[in-house]
Amino acid sequence: MNMKNLSRLLFAMLLVLGYSNANAQDQNNPWQITIGVNAVDAYPSGDGVVNNASFGDTFGDEFFNVEDHWNILPSLSSISVSKYLSDGFSFGLTGSLNKISKWGDVPGLAAGVPEQTNEVDDLSYYGVDGTIKYNFRENKTFDPFVGVGGGYTWIDEIGAGTLNGTLGFNYWFSDNIGLTVQTAYKHAFEDYLQTHFQHTAGVSIKFGGTDTDGDGIYDKDDACPDVAGLEEFNGCPDTDGDGIEDSKDDCPNEAGLAELNGCPDTDGDGIADKDDNCPTVAGLKALAGCPDADGDGVTDADDKCPNTAGPAANNGCPWPDTDGDGVLDKDDKCPDVKGTVANNGCPEVTEEVQKTLNEYAKTILFDTGKSSIKSQSEAVLGDIIGILKEYSTAKFTIEGHTDSVGSEKLNQRLSDSRANSVKEYLVTNGIDAFRLSALGYGESKPIDSNKTRKGRANNRRVEINLAK
Known part of the structure; x- marks a missing residue:
């Protein structure tokens, strides 16, 4: 050649x-x-x-x-x-x-x-x-x-x-x-x-193929050409090695479960640790992974009675019934006094109590022709106040009545004045004003004959009746 x-x-x-x-x-x-x-x-x-x-x-x-x-x-x-x-x-x-x-x-x-x-x-x-x-x-x-x-x-x-x-x-x-x-x-x-x-x-x-990240997968086929990865993930990484590529892994730096998008579940309750408020103790999804031993919907950590079901409003404890009347304290308007369910846990004013009130009320004495209460009536008014306080949720009407002596107009004014005088005394001595109303009936509702002295005395009276 x-x-x-x-x-x-x-x-x-x-x-x-x-x-x-x-x-x-x-x-x-x-x-x-x-x-x-x-x-x-x-x-x-x-x-x-x-x-x-x-x-x-x-x-x-x-x-x-x-x-x-x-x-x-x-x-x-x-x-x-x-x-x-x-x-x-x-x-x-x-x-x-x-x-x-x-x-x-x-x-x-x-x-x-x-x-x-x-x-x-x-x-x-x-x-x-x-x-x-x-x-x-x-x-x-x-x-x-x-x-x-x-x-x-x-x-x-x-x-x-x-x-x-x-x-x-x-x-x-x-x-x-x-x-x-x-x-x-x-x-x-x-x-x-x-x-x-x-x-x-x-x-x-x-x-001549280019492999920028050096993972053995050419850039043309590498979905993550700048980050070294694995062939099964088209060149993308799985940092925590849990078999879930980082782009689909909600916890790329912690090995986890596929069903939890790559996040761990330390307590095995099916709730990823990142969403679990109690990650080391198995709990309920509804309670963000925390346990509820008594099943009352209050997590054990916040439940003051963790082994006895109770409402969240009472910190997981059952509501008490202090007076034992069958009405829970939360609903009982008289939680320290036994009452009835129908009266929201408060005692009801019976006919006997009503009768006693009016026996006391009719003995209230006023100065003649006036609305001022005589001092000797203070004892009986004290008894009335005791009864009203015992039935603290009941409302009453104080009614004033007169006999027929004098003009009707004068009697009406006198009965109004005396009823209001009694109300004012009771309010001054501790009874809530909103529980009391005062009304005078004058000579319109006699309970006895106005022709005799005794009858007129009976008609001059004050009544305290349960408001309907």
């Missing part, structure tokens, strides 16, 4: 390397370099063969007749670099060299005389070819492809352009290393260069 031919080969390699460095790398392993050997086969074409022999029997006849037709250089004789484009397409450049000693067949010169291999004198062969390939099964172990392209081929320093069709396959042993086998049919545009086949086999290496 002379220096001129070697220079041509080096020029072809420079073209290949220059192309590989002139394009951006933005796909997973977008570059493929294949280094191997090639075989050139000019059979069955008679172009340019001695005696102007015609085209061979059929296209591809004796395609695998390696011994008679294939020219193989038993050393590194082919190098190609290709760049993935998209959707299965790639573009590559190939530089190759060979030494030609068999260039097709010489037809028999007479009937019955067999063809003979066309022996030549070790012609040099150089080729630079560009090919657009389509891979049928991207990222599969067995990856067949077809290609079309063109190039320039020199044989014994005489060159011509070619139109090429390629068929082959890659067989990948790993993500990056594989075997490539292909056949290219190279149709020459000049008569002095025969159309021929070039077969190539070599080791292929894919490279």
Whole structure:
């Protein structure tokens, strides 16, 4: 091989390397370099063969007749670099060299005389070819492809352009290393260069993928290209190692449960610790993870009676009934005095009590013709006050009555005045004014005859009656 031919080969390699460095790398392993050997086969074409022999029997006849037709250089004789484009397409450049000693067949010169291999004198062969390939099964172990392209081929320093069709396959042993086998049919545009086949086999290496975070997953397929992650999460991390990627983990720094979106549940009550007010003690969801031993809806920590059900309003304790009258203190208007349910826990004014009040009231004495109460009535008024305080929620009407002596108008005014005088005395001595009302009836409601002294005395009276 002379220096001129070697220079041509080096020029072809420079073209290949220059192309590989002139394009951006933005796909997973977008570059493929294949280094191997090639075989050139000019059979069955008679172009340019001695005696102007015609085209061979059929296209591809004796395609695998390696011994008679294939020219193989038993050393590194082919190098190609290709760049993935998209959707299965790639573009590559190939530089190759060979030494030609068999260039097709010489037809028999007479009937019955067999063809003979066309022996030549070790012609040099150089080729630079560009090919657009389509891979049928991207990222599969067995990856067949077809290609079309063109190039320039020199044989014994005489060159011509070619139109090429390629068929082959890659067989990948790993993500990056594989075997490539292909056949290219190279149709020459000049008569002095025969159309021929070039077969190539070599080791292929894919490279050039970008893995910014160094997690072994290329950026193109990495959902988190700037953060090292795991393959099962498309390159995204699982910081706490609980099998839930951080983006879907509500507690990315604490190992937890899938059903709780990656958060831990220390007490196993089904409530994530972050939402559990009592994370170390099993509790109820309704109480934010805290226990309620007596089931009264008050957490044990806030329940003053944790083993006895009671309302929240009473700190989880049952309401008391201090006076034992069947009315709880919270509803009992007289919690310290036994009463009736009908009267909200307060004692009811019975007929006997009513009778006693009026027996006391009718003994109240007034100055003659006036509303002022005589001092000797203070004792009986004290008894009345005691009864009214015992029935502290009851309301009463103080009624004033007179006999028929004097004018009706005067008697009405006197009865009003005396009733109000009694009310004022009672209020002054501790009875709430809102419980009392005063009303005079004058001489309109006698209880005895006004014709006798005794009868008139009975009619001059004060009554204290339970308000209806």
